[in-house]
Amino acid sequence: MNFLEQIMSRAKEDIKTIVLPESNDIRTLKAAAIIQEQGIANIILLGNKDEIKKLGGDLDISKAKIVDPANFDKFEEYANTLFELRKAKGMTLEVARKTLENPLYFGIMMVKLGAADGMVAGAINSTGNTLRPALQILKTAPGAKLVSAIFIMVVPDCEYGENGVFVYGDCGLVENPNADELSEIAITSAKSFKNLVQAEPTVAMLSYSTYGSAKSVLTEKVIEATRIAKEKAPELQLDGELQVDAAIVPSIGKSKAPGSKIAGRANVLIFPDLNAGNIAYKLTQRLAKAQAYGPIIQGVAKPVNDLSRGCSAEDIVGVVGITCVQAQNG
Numbered sequence: 001m002n003f004l005e006q007i008m009s010r011a012k013e014d015i016k017t018i019v020l021p022e023s024n025d026i027r028t029l030k031a032a033a034i035i036q037e038q039g040i041a042n043i044i045l046l047g048n049k050d051e052i053k054k055l056g057g058d059l060d061i062s063k064a065k066i067v068d069p070a071n072f073d074k075f076e077e078y079a080n081t082l083f084e085l086r087k088a089k090g091m092t093l094e095v096a097r098k099t100l101e102n103p104l105y106f107g108i109m110m111v112k113l114g115a116a117d118g119m120v121a122g123a124i125n126s127t128g129n130t131l132r133p134a135l136q137i138l139k140t141a142p143g144a145k146l147v148s149a150i151f152i153m154v155v156p157d158c159e160y161g162e163n164g165v166f167v168y169g170d171c172g173l174v175e176n177p178n179a180d181e182l183s184e185i186a187i188t189s190a191k192s193f194k195n196l197v198q199a200e201p202t203v204a205m206l207s208y209s210t211y212g213s214a215k216s217v218l219t220e221k222v223i224e225a226t227r228i229a230k231e232k233a234p235e236l237q238l239d240g241e242l243q244v245d246a247a248i249v250p251s252i253g254k255s256k257a258p259g260s261k262i263a264g265r266a267n268v269l270i271f272p273d274l275n276a277g278n279i280a281y282k283l284t285q286r287l288a289k290a291q292a293y294g295p296i297i298q299g300v301a302k303p304v305n306d307l308s309r310g311c312s313a314e315d316i317v318g319v320v321g322i323t324c325v326q327a328q329n330g
Helices: 003-013 026-038 049-056 075-089 093-099 103-112 127-138 179-197 217-232 244-248 250-256 274-287 313-328
Strands: 017-020 042-046 065-067 118-121 148-154 165-169 202-206 237-242 268-270 291-298 304-306
Touching: 003 148, 003 291, 003 313, 017 026, 017 103, 017 313, 026 042, 026 049, 026 313, 042 103, 075 093, 075 103, 075 127, 103 118, 103 127, 118 313, 127 291, 127 304, 148 179, 148 274, 165 179, 165 274, 179 202, 179 217, 179 268, 179 291, 179 313, 202 217, 202 244, 217 237, 237 244, 244 250, 244 268, 274 291, 291 313, 304 313
Parallel strands: 017 042, 017 118, 042 065, 118 304, 165 268, 202 237, 202 268
Antiparallel strands: 148 165, 148 291, 291 304
């Protein structure tokens, strides 16, 4: 059973409700039809029922629940809750009502108030627009110091990682983390790997240097992040700084970092900044023909996940499955 089949099987064991706010995009409706047909999740589509059905055409979305915020019987309750949550930031009740006309905010309020277990969006919205409501309304999970983003990379015919499965972090959100933030990304990414891949995480803190082969401000940040992460989570299999070949190729790991317990067998790759992480995941996706699931958001109180605007309906199905498993894990 491959990674995605495993995720879908787990999603079906405890059906969750996921809200899809971008119902004016045909990919979302195609995904909703597949999800409902396969019994992966209960789906809520946001928007006008007639317009959604017209766009869907022959697609069978009859099992999805369609909620039109403009005619929602609990709209005032939602508006009052949003007002209470944000009034310290200057929000008025009238602004709260106006804000909830945005499906992204309305969807997050459904998650906040328990009408849905998670939300997936981003097919037609930027990462910033997708995540802003989550950060404002759901906020961070208990114990989480930082919200970050990972990609789950599934590389075909690959002998490295966990049978070709890796977590890359952060590839979508935190632009230039300091050493402490980088340590948090590493620890949270390891937890995500264990929860989603169901295997033991082996974490490499990546750099262009291995064990001091180069020295600069850039390498020092990774060295310090490694020290902090080991201090915070001594039980983790984690090491750095490592070049990526030393991190994943056993023979090179043995040569470049002979004293490391994880060199050559890493399955969680932590990049020093968003430039490196984003470039790496796209290169892996295109050159290795890898499946890239994400950005998967970690550290938010309830699961909310972003999509690439170039995603397919099948990509949306995959991220919905992952979001269900995150919801199962609390």
